[in-house]
Amino acid sequence: MTSISVKARPGASDDTRARTRRRIARAVVGVLLALYGLVSVYPFLWMVSAAFKDQIEVVRGGHLIPRNPTFETLVDTWNELHFFDFFLNSLLVTLYTVVLTLVIYAAAGYAFAVLRFPGRGLLQKLFVSLLFVPGITVMLPIVLLEDRMGILGTHFGLVLPFVNGGAPLSILLMTGAFLAVPLELRDSARVDGASELRIFTSVYLPLARPALITVGLLTAIPTWNEFLLTRVSLNDPSTYTLPLGLQTLSAENVPHYNNLMAGALIVVIPVIILFLSLQRYFVNGLVGAVKG
């Protein structure tokens, strides 16, 4: 085919006019994109700002850059308000949830993608249908059930519903990733006499690393931020996760916004770091899921 990039223009003046117009267009695009970037990060900017202000300065509002920036607010929040404990609890709950999710749904995804067994299609449909059940209708039964099982208020009692809640998306992503692995690999492994478990762990899992990371992130982020079920199931402050600990700060009569924002920063920073360090895989994995 012929190249169609720019139509030949007669005069030089037209050419320069077109060039200026393109330059203006590019500047407008740049400004618009930067503006939305600002909208995106605006709450964070003030969160960071308030976290470095002291009690007096934060109520005066105003300036984004603190006049007397201080680490004391962050240190205070971390030490005196039990944020270290909340942080550990969050870390444990998130870790358990992610590990269980990856183990259970990688295996299920492998079964759905590779193995043939009666009832496969029906099971697959059941899992996807879970996506449409509203959270609020199952929250109450979950609490009542866990109360009866004796795990209400424990971290284990949070992990189970979190893992199950992520089932539809995790299975979808894992099945998609395993379907992309060429069947010849499996067949040759079978000819070599490898067991099904062996094929799964040493052929399929390594090839599905981007999908595993995506599922991990898509599980870790909402788990880290989860609030509703945590709030209705946990009673003992020593079991609180970060979002719940944060809420206790705001529940005081007059919330100290510098401490509240320092706490918010402590909640937010770990997920941001996690996301930024893995975002390359994440976006690709997500894109793959949308296309597939």
Place this chain on the structure above:
Amino acid sequence: MTTAPRKTVPGAVGTGGDSHRTPAAAPGTGGTGKPRRPRSYEALTGYLFVGPAVILFCVMGLYTVGYGFALSFATWNGFTPNWTWVGLDNYADLLWRSPVYAPRVRHAALNTLWVMIASPALTVAVSFPLAVLLNRVRRLQSVLRSVYFLPYVTSGVAVFFAWQYILQPDGAINYLLDSVGLGSLSQPQGWLGNPSTAMPTMIAVTVWGHVPVAMLLYLTGLQGIDRSVLEAAELDGAGWWRTNASVIWPLVRPITAIVMLLNLRESLQGFQTFLVMTNGGPGDHTNVLGLEAYRLAFLKNLAPTLGLASALGWILFAAALVLALINLRALRSKT
């Protein structure tokens, strides 16, 4: 490879609980030979691999859904040993009969309707142009993409408190308006304290949280568009606006449908932002249906409202299902 001996042991299946009613008998896998291994072995491994997921699903999924559904036909306060069966009474009470609950539900439904109209529309209106613009940029695209995605990553209590902080009477939004000379627009009672600005503000925060995923979906769609289609449009003399409006927009319609569907569902059932930021206030002006269901379920200590809460949840579910079907139908008829 030759054809595999596939039809060897048809009777040996059915190792698991249910019989061998394989739906649509596994399409594909046509030519690939399957060495050795009998099918019963493969089926057994299959069940072992999905086993943990199925067990968890049965307990945490099926059981709780069934339990919640049954509860929606009963009256219970969560403490007495027995339920009182009332049939469809809960649904009738919520929808029209009860003088206490029906007006509250109706009011919350109206608020929810506003969110359901405004949030998906605004999310599409922001994220589609954003994706189109971002798609033109070579340098810094991945940096910007990450920046735009931050609201999703942090979406939760922490960032809602940050919003609450900047929406205060002497918060950063009013400060920003004052400093760019739009001081007349600032809200002396705070954006969430004024009944007439509370709802629009909450919708704006909701949209802010929904744009990241929508933008990413659109960006994926845009990058999947065949270049020759765009070149053909350019050859036909279509300008930038025209190309976007008449070529690209129709091509990404499936993505618009997905974005709308996710957003509608979230607007109908989600309420965490409202719970944390306004708790329905001021004066129930931002009370939404999800929040009302949450209150009925968890904040009425000894009152027997658990059945009502469950029924309201199922009404929300039914509404979401109807919307999903309408959405799918609309999508199908246009493509």
